[in-house]
Amino acid sequence: MDSPAPNERGWRGSADLWLDAAYQLLVEGGVEAVKVMPLAERLGLSRTSFYWHFADREALLDGLVVRWQSRNTENLVRQTEAPAATITESVLNLFDCWIMQDLFDSRLEFAIRTWALTDPALAKTLAAADATRIAAIKAMFLRFSYPEAEADIRAHTVYLTQIGYISMRVDEPLLPRLDRIPPYALTFTGHAPSPAEIKAFRARHIQANRASKSSN
Numbered sequence: 380m381d382s383p384a385p386n387e388r389g390w391r392g393s394a395d396l397w398l399d400a401a402y403q404l405l406v407e408g409g410v411e412a413v414k415v416m417p418l419a420e421r422l423g424l425s426r427t428s429f430y431w432h433f434a435d436r437e438a439l440l441d442g443l444v445v446r447w448q449s450r451n452t453e454n455l456v457r458q459t460e461a462p463a464a465t466i467t468e469s470v471l472n473l474f475d476c477w478i479m480q481d482l483f484d485s486r487l488e489f490a491i492r493t494w495a496l497t498d499p500a501l502a503k504t505l506a507a508a509d510a511t512r513i514a515a516i517k518a519m520f521l522r523f524s525y526p527e528a529e530a531d532i533r534a535h536t537v538y539l540t541q542i543g544y545i546s547m548r549v550d551e552p553l554l555p556r557l558d559r560i561p562p563y564a565l566t567f568t569g570h571a572p573s574p575a576e577i578k579a580f581r582a583r584h585i586q587a588n589r590a591s592k593s594s595n
Contacts, residue, residue, distance in 0.1 A: 392424050394432040398442050405443055406486040410494040413440065444504065447484075447491050452508045454482045459519040466523040467572035470537070470564050471580045473516065477541055478556065478584050485545045492546065513538050520568075537567050553588055557581050 400421050404412045415429050415436055433439045455476050463469035476483035495502040513534050520530035540563075544551075551559075560580060565571045572580075 391428040391431045392422060394442070396422065397429060397432055397439065398446060401439055401443055402446065402487065405490045405494075409490065410440065410498075413443070415439075444491070444501065447487050448504075448508065450481075451483050451488055452511055455512050456515040458482065459515040465570070465573070465576070466520065466525075466568045467564050467570050468576050469519050469523070470568055471560070471572060471576055473519070473537070474560055474564070474580070475583075477544070478553070479587065488542075488545050489548065509538075509542075533567060540567075553584065557584060 397418060400418050401413050404414075404417065404421075413436070415426055419426055419429060429439075433442070455473070458473050458476055459469070461469070461472040463472055477485075480486075491501070491505065495505045516537055517530045517534035520533050521527070525533065557580075561572055561577050
């Protein structure tokens with residue numbers, strides 16, 4: 380295929396442009412809302428430009444699943460492995476996922492879980508992701524010398540609590556959520572985070588929230 384001339388590229392958009400628009404439709408209306416014509420209308424592009432980047436709608440949906448896996452599962456695992464001197468510091472690193480949308484996208488998580496209810500193949504992928512995430516949280520507890528069985532229960536408790544938040548679509552303002560974090564850390568680990576750990580955690584999220592507001 381000949382390479383497109385520079386002035387031809389605009390009408391084709393890009394794969395990421397189509398994926399970004401598909402993401403918005405997915406989180407707003409579920410997988411049934413992700414269709415080529417509504418996407419084309421939203422972007423002001425043609426169906427032809429869609430097929431330049433994707434073989435069909437299924438390929439686009441596959442791209443959304445890959446984005447979810449990369450954003451949510453990989454980031455969660457990375458946070459459990461972040462350097463930490465104590466289990467409470469490590470848990471607070473994980474809790475960053477529950478507050479920072481760029482680390483763990485709760486809207487996308489809810490949409491994927493809803494979609495998986497009617498898609499057996501995706502349900503298997505979701506189950507594998509859940510297992511990977513729980514295993515990573517368990518490994519985090521094991522690094523701080525928790526017994527195997529206890530680490531497993533604590534990992535499930537941490538994870539299933541947050542999935543409950545997402546499944547119930549709890550919309551909690553930032554400051555009340557931050558106030559709940561130290562008791563949650565104590566409950567999940569059996570240890571209270573230090574004042575310095577709490578201060579650092581609150582500071583990074585308050586600063587990030589201010590930066591986000593100032594950029595909007």
